[in-house]
Amino acid sequence: xxxxxxxxxxxxxxxxAVWRIxxxxxxxxxxxxxxxxxxxxxxxxxxxxFSSGVMSLIIILVAxxxxxxxxxxxxxxxxxxxxxxxALGSLVALSLVRELGPxxxxxxxxxxxGSAMTAEIGLMKATEQISAMEMMAVNPIARIVAxxxxxxxxxxxxxxxxxxxxxxxxxxxxxxxxxGVDEGSFWAQMxxxxxxxxxxxxxxxxxxxxxxxxxxxxxxxxxDAQPTAEGVSGATxxxxxxxxxxxxxxxxxxxxxxxxxx
Amino acid sequence: xxxxxxxxxxxxxxxxxxxxxLQGINMTFPKGKMVAIMGLSGCGKTTLLRHIGGAxxxxxxxxxxxxxxxxxxxxxxxxxxxxxxxMLFQFGALFTDMTVYDNVAFQMREHTxxxxxxxxxxxxxxxxxxxxxxxxxMMPSELSGGMARRVALARTVALDPTLIMYDEPFAGLDxxxxxxxxxxxxxxxxxxxxxxxxxxxxxxxxxKIVDYVYFMAxxxxxxxGTPDELRACDxxxxxxxxxxxxxGPVPFHYPSGDYRQELNSQG
Numbered sequence: 001x002x003x004x005x006x007x008x009x010x011x012x013x014x015x016x017a018v019w020r021i022x023x024x025x026x027x028x029x030x031x032x033x034x035x036x037x038x039x040x041x042x043x044x045x046x047x048x049x050f051s052s053g054v055m056s057l058i059i060i061l062v063a064x065x066x067x068x069x070x071x072x073x074x075x076x077x078x079x080x081x082x083x084x085x086x087a088l089g090s091l092v093a094l095s096l097v098r099e100l101g102p103x104x105x106x107x108x109x110x111x112x113x114g115s116a117m118t119a120e121i122g123l124m125k126a127t128e129q130i131s132a133m134e135m136m137a138v139n140p141i142a143r144i145v146a147x148x149x150x151x152x153x154x155x156x157x158x159x160x161x162x163x164x165x166x167x168x169x170x171x172x173x174x175x176x177x178x179x180g181v182d183e184g185s186f187w188a189q190m191x192x193x194x195x196x197x198x199x200x201x202x203x204x205x206x207x208x209x210x211x212x213x214x215x216x217x218x219x220x221x222x223x224d225a226q227p228t229a230e231g232v233s234g235a236t237x238x239x240x241x242x243x244x245x246x247x248x249x250x251x252x253x254x255x256x257x258x259x260x261x262x
Numbered sequence: 263x264x265x266x267x268x269x270x271x272x273x274x275x276x277x278x279x280x281x282x283x284l285q286g287i288n289m290t291f292p293k294g295k296m297v298a299i300m301g302l303s304g305c306g307k308t309t310l311l312r313h314i315g316g317a318x319x320x321x322x323x324x325x326x327x328x329x330x331x332x333x334x335x336x337x338x339x340x341x342x343x344x345x346x347x348x349m350l351f352q353f354g355a356l357f358t359d360m361t362v363y364d365n366v367a368f369q370m371r372e373h374t375x376x377x378x379x380x381x382x383x384x385x386x387x388x389x390x391x392x393x394x395x396x397x398x399x400m401m402p403s404e405l406s407g408g409m410a411r412r413v414a415l416a417r418t419v420a421l422d423p424t425l426i427m428y429d430e431p432f433a434g435l436d437x438x439x440x441x442x443x444x445x446x447x448x449x450x451x452x453x454x455x456x457x458x459x460x461x462x463x464x465x466x467x468x469x470k471i472v473d474y475v476y477f478m479a480x481x482x483x484x485x486x487g488t489p490d491e492l493r494a495c496d497x498x499x500x501x502x503x504x505x506x507x508x509x510g511p512v513p514f515h516y517p518s519g520d521y522r523q524e525l526n527s528q529g
Contacts, residue, residue, distance in 0.1 A: 124358075132355035135315055137344040138372050 024220040027141075031149045031219070034142035044147035045154070052113035052148070053155030057162070059112050060105055064096075064163035067104060068170025071095055075171070076179055086185035090193030092171030093164075097194060097203045098259070101164035103251050106210035109156055110243040114218035117148055118239040121222025122232035130223075145219050152218070156211025157204050164203070202258045209250060214243040268293045268425060268457040269314060273323035276309060283309050284481045287323070291425075296451050296458040298468045300503070301478035307461040310478075311427055314459065315349060316340045327425065345373060348423035348456075352430040354414035356402040362389070362413050363398040369420045388416040391453075392446060408439025412446065419450055426456050432464040440464075444471050465504055469493070477503065 075091045121144065124130050133140045168190070175181045194200065218239045225235035269291035276284040284306045291297050299307050312318045313325050316332045325332040327343060335343060356365050366385045370376055376384070389395045392412040402410060411431065418426060431447060432440050448471040451458045462468050469475070469489040477485040477492075477500060485492065485500050492500055518524070 120359075127353065127358070128351045128355040129357055131317070132349070132351055132357075134317070135344055135347065135349040136369050136372070137341040138369070139341075143372075 020224075023224065024216060027145075027220045027223065028216045030141050031145050031216070034139060035146045035150065036142075041147070044143075045150050048148045048151030049155055052109075052117065052151050053159060056109055056112045056155070056159060059108055060159045060163050061166050063104060063108055064101075064166035065170040067100055067163075068092060068096065068167030068172075069174045071100075071167065072171035072174030072179075076175055076181065085181050087189050087193075088171070088175045088181050089186035089188070089190035092175070093168055093190045093194050094199060096164040096167040096171075097199050099251070099255070101167065102160045102203050102207040102210060103247060105160040105163040106156060106207060106214055106247045107244055109152075109159060109211070110214045110218070110247065111240050113152065113155070114214050114239050114243055115236045117152075117215070117218040118222040118225070118236045119232060121145075121148075121219060122225035122227075122235050125223065125225060126227035126229075126232060145223065148219055149215050152215030153208065153211045156214070157207040160203065160207035160210075198259075202254075205258075206251065206254050209254060210247050213246050213250060217243045217246065266292045268328060269459070270326045271310075271314075271323070272326070274310070274313065274320050274325065275322040276306075276313065276318065277321045278309075282481055284313075284320075287478075287481075287483060289476055289483070291457055291459060293457050294451075294455055295473040296448065296460065296471060297474045297476065298460045298462060298472040299476050299478060300462060300465060300468065302463065302503075305478045306481040307478060308429060311349075311429055311459065311461050314425075314427060315347065316343065345421065346423055347425045347427065348418035348421070349427040350411075350414055350418045350429065350431055352433055353407075354402075354410040356405075356410055356414055356417070358402050360402075361398065362394065362400050362402070362405070365402070365413060366398075366417045366420055368417065373421065384420075388420055389413075391419075391450065392416045393442075406439075408435055408442065411435065411439065411443055415443070415446060415450070419454060419456075422454055422456075424456055426451065426454075426458045428458065428460040428462070430462055430464075431460060432462055432467050440467055444468075447471060 071092045072088065075088050075095075076085060079085050079087055079091065121130075124144065130140045130144070133143060172186065176183045176186050221235040221239045221242070222232075225231045267290045269289075271287055271289040274284055274287040275282070287310065289297075289299075299310060301307050309318065313320055313332070314327070316325075316335065319333045328346070330339075330343065332340075332343070356362075357368065360368070363385055366388050367381050370381045370384060385398070386395055389398055392415055394409060394412055394416070397405065397409065397413070402413070405413060415431075428447065431443055435443060444467045447458065447460070450456070458472075460468055460472060469492070472489060474488055475486065475492055476483050479499060485495060485497060487495065492504070495501075
């Protein structure tokens with residue numbers, strides 16, 4: 001009996017999860033379909049870019065700087081063993097541009113901006129603002145969801161790029177300024193090793209995918225939240241957990257596709 | 263359908279989760295009048311309002327507004343119909359990320375191509391009507407409950423709707439705000455020549471301002487009439503409701519088993 005119960009519970013969970021992924025996909029398509037109006041009122045997107053993108057800048061820049069500094073330090077310690085300290089520049093830049101920039105910026109974006117989006121939309125729902133909008137014959141997907149979606153998709157690659165740039169500067173500070181690696185070889189090695197299409201474009205593509213996924217999860221969780229205090233707090237937690245997992249899993253898939261055999 | 267009725271509800275039934283929420287509701291809302299729908303919490307009042315707004319579709323029966331069946335409208339038709347409606351939500355439902363001014367201007371900007379100067383004048387007129395012209399720069403979080411309700415009222419009538427719905431407009435207001443809102447609702451209805459539907463359980467305040475009342479309990483209409491008729495009415499339910507008696511046709515106890523048995527069963 002207990003076994004049947006467990007199997008049934010597992011089955012329920014799986015069906016639930018599939019159902020939610022389906023609803024989120026439908027929600028994503030609706031957001032795309034109703035984006036026309038969002039573009040017509042471009043100032044709405046600008047406003048959302050400010051609240052999700054610009055307001056995330058501080059955490060992105062500070063985190064990027066420290067991650068770059070740690071990379072400089074750790075990288076130097078390791079490279080020194082093989083006498084190739086001059087490769088520090090390429091190590092820092094490649095790690096950031098290919099992996100750490102897009103992934104860490106997306107994780108930070110999910111917890112800073114994604115959670116805020118979920119909480120905001122969940123509370124709008126709980127205080128009947130979304131119903132009010134529907135009663136005013138204004139489509140809430142077009143007016144609330146679409147501008148936030150595009151703001152997230154546009155902000156994410158820019159934030160990841162800034163994360164990487166500041167990270168490289170952090171690596172430079174520790175490697176060149178503090179430890180004393182040769183400045184010329186630091187930059188020259190970096191320039192030689194980083195390929196625009198292979199590394200930078202692939203990194204941008206990754207952050208674009210992460211931005212889309214994080215924003216869709218955040219908006220969907222908010223829109224789908226139970227309109228109560230517990231509902232909104234649960235939805236906010238789910239946004240951070242689900243988008244973090246999605247980022248890390250997608251990162252593996254994308255990396256496998258992009259850099260296989262290199 | 264009588265020519266003077268804006269909204270007609272015929273044999274409306276709604277079942278949710280196999281539980282009948284509304285059963286055989288017949289109501290008529292004549293043009294230019296204010297009609298209250300009263301009843302206890304959970305009796306189906308808000309569900310009824312959602313049917314009139316087209317947010318829910320009836321399991322059986324019909325809601326006809328201005329000659330059109332609500333359940334037959336597609337989403338474009340529904341949105342077109344809603345442009346003629348205004349709805350005041352229970353706690354105002356103001357957009358918290360916009361100023362008072364932008365809240366009232368919202369529908370004008372969304373649905374019209376009016377120049378911003380004209381919108382400014384219209385918004386100021388609406389805010390003046392509710393006495394809050396001076397508060398146009400404030401955010402909803404800075405308003406008291408009564409002020410927020412008045413701003414929401416100004417927003418509700420922003421596009422001069424022909425049908426205005428109020429969901430518990432008096433809930434959670436102090437005595438002064440209560441009569442201010444009541445008075446404003448009546449005056450706005452008459453000034454706009456609109457038809458109003460007020461869902462409420464505040465009997466004293468609404469009997470002062472409305473033309474007709476429907477009483478609901480457990481999803482059916484149990485009494486109806488003009489305020490004077492209801493005050494004189496002597497049925498048990500109306501008497502219990504009007505005088506706020508604790509027990510009567512509406513029982514104090516939620517249905518439960520035998521009390522004596524319940525107490526003994528634990529020990």
